[in-house]
Amino acid sequence: MDVYLGEFVGTMILIILGTGAGASINLNQTYAKGQGWLFVAFAWGMAVTFGVYVAAAFGAPGHLNPAFTIAAAISGMLKWSQVAGFIGAQMLGAFVGAAIVVIHFYPHFQASKDEAAGNTVGIFATKPAINSPIFNFLSEVIATFTFTYITFNLGDFATGLKPFIVGFVIFAIGASLGSTTGYALNPARDWGPRFAYTVLPIPHKTAAHWGYAWVPLCGPIAGAAIAAVLFNLE
Structure with a gap:
């Protein structure tokens, strides 16, 4: 159970730091209101870094991401019997992380x-x-393929300083490819917080835009799966 707990807590930390940055630059009367895209990209990179470190402390691999978990199973790095447990832990961790951000910024x-x-x-x-569903989907496929393929080639990325390398990969992808869709790369990172925004009593909240949510679900899964297949051919 430690690996599932690690994926839960690591994903929770990822979302606290990542969506916390989103709240900081958007909401009124925060000191970071109006900060730019590089601020966002760096914040998410560091969020992934520290989420991986926390997950690894529990003995988990630090996927924090259903798309990456599915790709790991395709590549033989993870047993298929563990996939559902990993994804459930990641989704729940993402929801709880978003709920904590709501409390913090209430x-x-x-x-x-x-x-x-x-x-x-x-x-x-x-x-x-720009709302262009097919190209939005392709953007998520390309960005997630790039992230997953690079990360697979790092080997065990939850040890030593490698989580920082993964964080800088996230930063690089955000700076280069992320500005079209906000680079979900991760269905849990999108769906867990989107669901939290939908159901929690957040003051003055607006639409959750579930009509778009298939893109950050399907695009990352497809991109990560392609990366796993290519990695297996090496």
Whole structure:
């Protein structure tokens, strides 16, 4: 059970730090209001780094990501019998992490009375810069393929300084490929917080845009699976 607990807690830390950055740059009366894209990309990179470290402390591999878990099973790094447990832990960890961010920023949600004031599902989940579903899907496929293929070639990425390397991979992808869709790369990172935004009593919340949610679910799974197949051919 330690590996499942590790995936839960590691994903929770990932979302606390990542969506916390999203709240910081969007909500009214925060000191970071209005910070730019590189701030976001770096914050998510470090969120992944420390999420992996926490997961590894429990003996988990630090996937924190259903798409990566499925790819690991395809490549033979993980037993298929463990996949459902990993994904459930990751989704639950993402939801809990988002709920903690809601509590932390609650007064700032109260001070942000509509989407124009920054109270948007984009704090928690991804949305496209240009709404073009097929190309949005392809963007997620390409970005997640790149992330997964690089990470597979790092070997055991949960040891030593390698989690920092993974974090800088996330930062690099965010800076280069992430500005089209917000680079979900990870269905749990999107669906868990999106669901939290939907069901929790957040002041002045706006639409959760579930019509788009298939993109950050299917795109990362497809991209990671392609990376696993290519990796197996090496």
